Amino acid sequence: MWKRLLGGKLSPPMDVGQLADAGQAKRLLMLEEGATPSGDYILGPWLASLGPPVVRLDARQPPHTGQIEPGDFIVVQRYLHAPWRHAIERQRRELGGLAWFLDDDLLDPAALAELAEPYARKIRQFATSQRPWFEQMAAQWWVATEALASKYAQMRPTVLPLSPPRALIDPCRAVRVVYHGTASHQREIEWLHGVMAEVQRRSDVTHFELFGELPVNRRFRDLPRVAVLHPMRWESYLAYTASRTADIGLAPLLPSVFNAGRGPVKFIDYTRQGALGLYSRTPPYEGFVRDRVDGVLLAQDANAWVEAILHWANDADGRARCVDAARARFG
Template sequence: MPAPPSRALVVEQGANPSTDFFVRPRLRASGDEVLALGLNATPPETGTRFGTLVFVRYLTPAWRRWVEQNRAGLGRLVFFMDDDLFDLRAHAGLPWRYRCKLWHQAWRHQAWLKKMGAELWVSTPWLAEKYAHWSPLVLPPGCPYGNARPMNTLFYHGSASHQDEIRWLYPVVEAALSQDPTLCFEIIGNARVRAQFAALPRVHVLHPMKWPAYRALLGRPGRTIGLAPLLAGPFNAARSCTKFFDITRAGAVGIYADHPVYRPVVRHRQNGLLLPMDQQAWVDAILRLNAGEEERRAMLYHAQATVTG
């Protein structure tokens, strides 16, 4: 019977390219089962054993205390860096706030790492040569993408006057992304919208743009399902159905609010979907449309015929 895989713990400041391109491929090539925790997450219970513990770029006092309490149950202790984090002179010219971060979360922990018997893993021969006294291991980059399925883009391109619709959409997008890993979401918005959606995976927030730039954006391929929610209210009563033209121009199929604005142009399940403002109904429709390529193709054909007359 083969031996069970060794468990490796990766401590990182959120999902990041350093882990995906260098650390994770190395651990998987060694046959390790990889668990990742955030730098600010609560460490595992005392006594938890790992064959390898890797700190990716950064370290905190809380994790230092945990390592000191559990060092006997840890195998390899590793610090990985893909920038020159241990030389303050190399940080000259960087933004002051970033320099402070490098000092607090990397530079000042060098002596402690050596005291704990940590290995140094680096991304380039240049770093290996500079820190040769630490006998670093150079990790070649690996491809983090594998045989990933193509992503379909769900999008909402509302303006600043659609804040209520953006708030209404959040749980819809959250549920759709959590249930279908082939979906990503695109939205246009300011810093507040970016902060609002920051916790969700696979979300891209575009800066607001002028009309010529937006027209060009719609001409680029890649969008699958467009969303056009509309809540009842005096301001929305005066809107027009231009979202139908935008979504169709993007080569996508639209899900539209069952509202007087869209009823004259959208024929349900023929050139789009016309739905009540029920969040679960929108989640179900998104998932069904994303899985139904033939249905999307047929509705897009009729939508384009509607636009061209």
């Protein structure tokens, strides 16, 4: 039955008591489907506290040859995909141990019946149906809550503490860089992708925000620390920007007949938010913005914008002086 269910020959079951302590492992391999709250708040810090080097791997990407080394302790967060399952089967007896970390109740059909069907289907495919495999592989059970530990007490689970690292509790001051262009700025939005990618590669403190529909969200999904907001009515935008400040506002403007008729409204948008505006050195901004007095004028060159964002992200005093000068223009 196991061969038919799991699609491969399994090693004989091992007693849980024979498993090596994770703290004595050569390395701790943490398999996760990208970064998650439970990974950063619970599992990652717990593994880091044990001593051996922690290697966080995307479980959606198949393992390459040699990625699992003898003595490794593998921890699966929630879901295990077939390529990793097969690799673990082949090297199970060489491992320092295996654990399955559950941060939700992924095993009770009654619990899954309360969820949206696409989400429940994923859980059944990658978690619920693989419970027999984890039991056959003599995996330790690690859970996030006392409720899960009580419900699945027969598996003798270990409850991991909620222990986020101090850096997440007291993060460094983020620099918010916004681009509040509408759907009429599709060329500028696309142009900014490369600028944002380079800035994010070189800085850990810059956080970008822009507006866009689903295609824009998909386009920028590959970049870290980028929020794409759904477009909103003018009244809602006024209320939103009144409740949130920004540090730098971007206003690139590529040459076009339509753009030639625009006004410098972004100057007001960004001044309202307390943001230093970076503007294209072209009308309507050239001749209106006083360069490095109440804003910054830039040639339409990607490298120039990257360097300007990085420079002003590290000059809070300079940004404040420009914002004060911009506000003074309106009495």
